[in-house]
Amino acid sequence: MNVSLARAHGAPCPTAVLDGRAFPESEPQLLDALADLRAELSVQGAGDVLKNAIVRPSRHPLFDLDYRFVQSLPDSHDSFDLRGSCGHSILAAVEAAARTGMIQPLVPGCRVRVNVLNNGDNVVCETEETSDGGTRFTAHFLCSPPLRMPELLMTGDPVTAVPFDGSIVPVSLVSMGNPYAFVDASHLGVSGPGALFADDPLLFDAMRRLRVAVCESLGWDTFGAFPKIAALLPQEGGGLYVRAVSVPSWHPTVALTGAICLGAAAGIEGTVPWSLSGRKAAQDTDALLPVRTPGGSVRVAAHSTYGSDGEHRLAWVSVAEKQVEYRGLLPRLRRPAPQKAFAAPLASVRPSSDHVSEETPWVPLTA
Structure with missing residues (x-):
């Protein structure tokens, strides 16, 4: 193999x-x-x-x-x-x-x-x-x-109120690339980017527990890594500071799918990323979004359009300058038994007897 x-x-x-x-x-x-x-x-x-x-x-x-x-x-x-x-x-x-x-x-x-x-x-x-x-x-x-754009909202609302540690924390639940829970870091006691990017075990624990609280409040499975969670603060002049949790520790930057999801969420009126990124004042949902993380900065470009019904729609989101x-x-490893077909999409977390394979639908690439 x-x-x-x-x-x-x-x-x-x-x-x-x-x-x-x-x-x-x-x-x-x-x-x-x-x-x-x-x-x-x-x-x-x-x-x-x-x-x-x-x-x-x-x-x-x-x-x-x-x-x-x-x-x-x-x-x-x-x-x-x-x-x-x-x-x-x-x-x-x-x-x-x-x-x-x-x-x-x-x-x-x-x-x-x-x-x-x-x-x-x-x-x-x-x-x-x-x-x-x-x-x-x-x-x-x-x-x-x-x-x-509203189809990206996992609960149908730009902000969901989540009971957490005796209070209510507003969280935006958005799915683009991966499902994410975005929270204003100030609700977790973070006062600025220095505190957000510090290696603070209390903040890490609070974000992990908030992710579980989101799942429990909505009746979702708490096992695994999804939805992921990221805490945000506004940058002066527009843009966002972002701190994200990975498996099993802090993410050194932000996941590529996290940047994609953040760029999409910032274009949806009323979400936490939209409010903190300055999009409300700019009134420009297609502007480049500067995202600063503990390990560096990226810029996210989201392109939107309007359908024949006049509704705002997301066409694509791009992140540039990603080095691999x-x-x-690796040295030769033991080979599993060959199969005739590649597995269909896997939707569950653990093996289940009720999984049904489906053919991947035809999806055109033009936007």
């Missing part, structure tokens, strides 16, 4: 990129194979690798790669979350697929179209610059057809 390692700058760990043509189709067998792989990675000194990208050449004529993300959880070697995606791992997967000959070599200007089986996302990874050690990309998350480092193939 070929396993490549690649790491996008700003990601909390490398991604193990796996050839999906060699992996089992059924969910229990897939998870068993991943548990065996995780144990072998630990023996090889790669126990910190908690992200898995399973890829294969796409059977869909509009895509180059089919991609599935599986998050390893720190509880045990057989503990996983299959519900969300990872933008940094998408870029790592494209890098590894090109280096190992699964897709064409990357050259400046080329675009690799990725079909995300976890959630149906369409992602275009555009090569900016290549070198012997890695590639710099712009990632475009497409909405095809463009989505009504290719770390090469």
Whole structure:
């Protein structure tokens, strides 16, 4: 079994990129194979690798790669979350697929179209610059057809009141790329960016408990990593300071899907990101959104349009200048039993007997 390692700058760990043509189709067998792989990675000194990208050449004529993300959880070697995606791992997967000959070599200007089986996302990874050690990309998350902005709100409301520690905390629950809970950091006792970016275990604990409180108040499963949570503060002159929680610690920057989700949320009137980012005053939902994190800054561009019904719709969100480092193939690992077909999208967290496979729908890429 070929396993490549690649790491996008700003990601909390490398991604193990796996050839999906060699992996089992059924969910229990897939998870068993991943548990065996995780144990072998630990023996090889790669126990910190908690992200898995399973890829294969796409059977869909509009895509180059089919991609599935599986998050390893720190509880045990057989503990996983299959519900969300990872933008940094998408870029790592494209890098590894090109280096190992699964897709064409990357050259400046080329675009690799990725079909995300976890959630149906369409992602275009555009090569900016290549070198012997890695590639710099712009990632475009497409909405095809463009989505009504309110459809991104997980509860239908821009702000949801969540009971927490004896008070009510307003939280925006938005799903674009991945589901996120966005909260004004001042509601957690944070007074400024210095306090937000400090390695404060009390703040970390408060954010983890708030995520659980969000799930419990809405009757959602608290197990796993989703929805993710991020605390925000306004930047002077517009933009946001962001601190996010990853698995199992602080995120060193912010997930690529987190930046994508934040850019989309900032364009929805009434959300926490919209209120704090200065969009209310600017009245420009398509302006570049500066996002500053403990590990650096990114700029997010969200492009919206208006449908024939006059409603505001999101067409795509892009994040540029994302560098990926290719770390090469690991020593040959034990190969799982080959299967005839790549597994259909996995929606559950743990193996379940009621999972029903469905064909990935045809989705045009034009926006």
